[in-house]
Amino acid sequence: MIIQGTLASSSGTLNSQIRVEGAYIVEVGPNLGEADYSFSGDCFIFAGMGDIHIHARDDVGESQTYKEDFCTAGAAAINGGVVHVADMPNNPVPPITDESYQEKTQHLKKRNPAVHFTLYAGIGPGTNPLSFAVPYKAYMGPSVGDLFFKTLEQLDETLSRYRGCDVSFHCEDPVLLEQHAAAMTHEEKRPAECEISATRFALQMIEKYELKGKLCHYSVGEGLPLIREARSRGVKVTCEVTPHHLYFDQSDLTDQNRGKMQMNPPLRTIADRKAMLDALREGTLDYLATDHAPHTLEENEQGISGQPHLDTYGAFVTWLILDQKFTPEQAARFCSENPGDFVNPYVSPKKFGRIEPGYTASLTVLNMKQPVTIRREDLKTKCGWSPFEGITFPGSVEAVFIEGEKVR
Template identity: 75%
Template sequence: MSSTIIAGRFVNPEREWTGQIRLEGGTIVEVGEQLGSPDVEFGEDCYVFAGMGDIHIHARDDQSETQTYKEDFRTAAAAAVNGGVVQVADMPNNPVAPIDDASYRAKQQHLAARNVPIQVTLYAGIGPGTRPLSFAVPYKAYMGPSVGDLFFSTLADLDETLAHYRGQCVSFHCEDPELLEQHKSAATHEQRRPAECELSATRFALQMIEKYELRGKLCHYSVGEGLPLIRAARAKGLDVTCEVTPHHLYYDVSDLTDENRGWMQMNPPLRDIADRKAMLAALHDGTLDYLATDHAPHTLEENAAGISGQPHLDTYGEFVTWLMAEQGFTARQVAAFCAENPGRFVNPYTAPLKFGRIEPGYVASLTVLNLARPTTIRRENLKTKCGWSPFEGVTFPGSIEAVYIRGERHK
């Protein structure tokens, strides 16, 4: 069995150090100072992280193949590697939603046939009348309408269904469906999905997490006023974590124009400047646990027609360099919300593979960022099948130096 020694500056959440690691059989087998003559050495401008994970993507691929014109597991995997991401978790709002043992296994088999290099963990959907699967999976509950048909019309209906999911790992799309109905005739997308919808749904989700002893996660958080609710819930001992997206950290309503409204539309929508700054601060202080893209590949024509969502897998790592170089995030903080925390989320479902740390016994998947080589995002360099990015023309301060997947270099 061949081994590879890599030298460089390594990062875990608790420390940053210069040294070497040895990879063997797709696993990190040794971490030290002088393990031998290095096969690869990364310079002082580079940071070597455990492979980064995006635990909220929409690959648009299932056994129906009715949406694969805009993405599939192969192109999503290519976009992930292009952005320095080695493991993803795919959402269940497919035309054939994975909501029971049979439909989940069918999607797993479809994924396996795609033969992608990265790890893909599949969420199961929670919808009206569904029940838990007979084996451990992460679940997603859509409180209100999103893309697809897997959602609830009232919070009472969701409560009734969640009673059957006690103790499960459930992620919540926090938008109150009854308030969305009240605002559906407003003039703009932001007014149709106002902050109060997210706040009401946050309160309800936290109640459900407590009531049914869930391991809860709040998806793509965007409203600053909701952050104290999350902190208070944790102080009570609730098991709740939170995502934040690149678009809610980088853009706000001041960036909207008549020309870009179509491709700047997402659920939840862009918020005020104060909300965006609150998300950055909450990522700094640990209230937000994951940088998760909500990668939502649609064609530009679909976005112009009012379908919500942006593609972000291709630009994940470059966006992280902006957080480090321009927003004051340390490499250790990045190692937490881009690697260790996403790894901790998926590891119960990926055994024997363990993601998220540079440590013996963990998978030998690595993301190497170069903070001295800027990258301008260009359409021709994207791998996503939908073929566009909201960051086109943006120059980020760093780049992806290398990506290793189970010991093999892919970039």
């Protein structure tokens, strides 16, 4: 099979062809032959985009699958142009041991979703590393679920056993969260100082235990210099940012939408939102990762935090490129290449993130001239809603290839 069009990577854009055999790319270049699929100059062909922070809500207990499962999350991912995802471990039955991780892995295989899933293992009080390499997630303070630490000292003691591991951090200081627990609004209960304090501590832990660290869903502009300074000293840390922290801020909150607009960490100031856009553009932030958190609308109204974003990933990227003036090269870096680099140590023989021979033939094609209005009836997530409903993005997902097969 030969695919033709404008290929986008961090090194530039080029009209070229891709030859695919089976599930893999075998050749890239001009004049490879007659194209089976040819995309116009209105489109960019990216190495398949990856969302390395989602909550599929599925585990062996299946107690939360009324709002999402591996298969519906996979369908939402394809709808949003995403070809691989990484699922967080804060399940009712958390994957924190060899046995519980393998049980979740086997449950995933039985589901057989349409996209590839990488599974995080959880780090909680008293846990130990698994006997095989996996990415880990540490919740520094209360989020959705019970897998979190009550003090930073408790986290330090536990992380001493994870030296050299790949650890992602939910950065909110549990002690400061407790101090603000009686505040009036969700935003005041989880203020910026909680994230900044936790950032300092996470960076200390990453350096102390030689971790391959990642800071999740970053949202506070004041924390960015801390990250840059740590990197300048050789600390191995990367950072995510979500669509909601790039698009919404506290000025968008109303009494009517507070339930739908609640997440952890919460929406920040206009200045913070603009700082996240700038940091993503210049590379301090490394991944567009949605923190896809499917809950029912009734649950959101009851105060459960999180928004679903898989269905709208690709359309949102067109907003970044066309309205916020990101380049296709920048989008390729934080949507395709960096997410691929993150999961590739754990997905062999698959290999995501680049349009090069030997890589998995999973591709995302975005049409820059075909706007899309987000409608509830077009969503594939089981929870059935989006914070972007009624919003028109300037482009849309044109096609998706998964392991050599066109699935959209």
